[in-house]
Amino acid sequence: MQANLLVFDVGSTYTKLTAFRLARGEMQFVGRSQAPTTITDIETGIQEARQALAQNGVEVASDAKVFATSSAAGGLRMVALGYMPRVTAKAAKEVAMSAGARVLEIVSHEDPPEYRLQVLREIKPDIVLLAGGTDGGDQESLLDNAHIIVQAKIKAVVIIAGNKDAQSQVAGIFAGHNVPYIRVPNVMPTIHELKVKPAREAIHEQFIKQITLAKGLNKLLDIVSNKKVTPTPGAVLLGAELLAKGTFQEAGAGDVLIIDIGGATTDIHSVMPGLEKLSIEEKGLIVNNEKQPSYRTVEGNLGLRVSATGIVETIGPLGVLAKIGCNNQELAGQLVAYTEYLEKNPGYISQSPREKQFDRALAIGAVEVALKRHAGYISQDFNPVMGIMPGTPVGRDLRQVKYVIAVGGIFTHSTPSEQQLILTEAFKNPGISLLPCKPQFIIDEQYLLYALGALGAQYADLCGKFAKKYFKIN
Incomplete structure (x- = not known):
């Protein structure tokens, strides 16, 4: 054809x-x-x-x-500078989510100036996200950090994404010292709102420039x-958004959760279109919730090849084997040796039944840990400062998510029963995590989600219609 x-x-x-x-x-x-x-x-x-x-x-x-x-290209090396540590971390994480950047360090106004300077000089980032202050709020931190960036003499592009009232002054500081910069709207204009798309697009442009070099x-x-070349994780998220939200001509599927497990990382994406309709009061403070419609987490130490040892280090060799019903010290030693070999030989394809069994156990462990880090939880303690009581849902609530789509070689090269086993076991013990209560598991057999994301901007309706048919969603 x-x-x-x-x-x-x-x-x-x-x-x-x-x-x-x-x-x-x-x-x-x-x-x-x-x-x-x-x-x-x-x-x-x-x-x-x-x-x-x-x-x-x-x-x-x-x-x-x-x-x-x-x-x-590996992603741009990014450092974020801001006013309050938790707020800066939140903004940086959201901005980098699908833009092709890796957040290597987050520093705030609470860190001593000499420490901020040291971080910039040691990391030598490709890009600096300069945030800080809601519009009409603090300006001092943005100006102080601008002077520190100049002093560091790094070869980085600075995304000025803080208090709009201080941006022109910051731009003047950079222009006077030949520091390349891009101005975008404040990533957090109010304490209830994140506006990350302009900063994300600016980083994406830098990503494209980097791969041309x-x-x-x-x-x-x-x-x-x-x-245009889209960062792969961003394309997967765009594909998930297209499927979940739909288009003018094609209704979306609603809430979806994507599990993307690779050789180096396990990425979890969740798209919940209904959250777009929340009022400011319902959203609450940005810093202590995950109520944005699209959300992605990346576990860089949980992968089935390059980062296989990270899974063992996280839950222990016996913990990994427990995922497939084993409790054997000798096998635990073999598992450790196997993951060490995989780390040195990431292109290796499992051969024996035992190695395939190890791969399944590692996949279950990686997915379970990544899911629980992505999802919110039921609070077990009082926190009067944040207004949290025992039994209060905290973080991203995935309990009503219906569709769970699994992506990755471990799923593509497994039998249907093995695919279902990996996912069923990973969701088996949610504990206090707010995981989907009745998930419907779907396998991206042909690894098409990234392609639909790449094509979606130009062929949105066609891709939306195709996605629902391909994933068998009515």
Whole structure:
């Protein structure tokens, strides 16, 4: 079959290619392929993925449109400076959520100036998020941190995203010292509101500039039709939002939870469109809730290859084995040795039944921990300052989420019964966590969610309709 829409995903290990056919107002999945990513010159990996697609019987139209996502550049190194530590952390986390940035450090006005200076000089970030002060509130922290950034003499682009009344003065400080900067609206204009999209888009632009500088990655921009490369996690989230929220012509599925488990990280995305309708009073203080419609958490030490030892370190080797009903000290030693080998050989594919069993146990453990870190919980203690009593739901409440979509190689290469086992066991003991009560598990068999996110901006209605059909959601 002929394809006229291609979506590449250039990852650190593999370059994946997904092909669709767009005809007569319908979008159809045609096929997919992958090839090892050739970081020094990604064109080779791209061509090999194309050849593999042809070997699978897919012909590509001469006028096919090409889109792309990438995580091969590793993400921008980001430091966030702000006024209050918890508020700055919250804003930085939300801004970086799908923009292709990794928050390496968060410092606030409470940290001594010399410490803030040391952090900037040691980390040498690619980008600095300069937040602080609601509109009409504190200005001093924004100005102080601007002077510290100048003093640090780092080669970073600064996103000025704090108190709007102080922004012009801060911009003047940077302009006078040749510090590159971008001004965006305050990420937290009031204590009830986060406005992260403009800052996120600014970081995304820097992400694209970075991958054009990385050796070979500029060729990715040369082949894409929209001259845009979306960070892969951002594309997954965009796909989830399209499915959950729908479009003008296609109704959304409602609340969805995405589990994306890879070799290095386990990402959890939740999209809850109903939260957009909450009043300011219902939202409460931004700093102590997770009531934004879209939310993502990344567990960088929970992955099935590069970070396999992190899972064992988090819950212990016997804790991992308990996920598959084992309690054997000898097997625990074998598991530790296996994860150490995986860390050194991330491209390794499990061979024996025992190794496949280890993979399932590691997956269950990673998903369970990541879910409980993403979800809120039922408070067990009094907190008079925050107005919290025992039994009060705190954080993100996922109990009414119906659809849980699982993404990742462990699911793609498992049997249906093994897929269900991994998910059922991961959700088995919620404890005080606010996890979905009656989840309906769906497997992204062909790893299409990222592709739908990449295509969604241009083909929203078609992608929304296709997504509901593909995931069998009425």
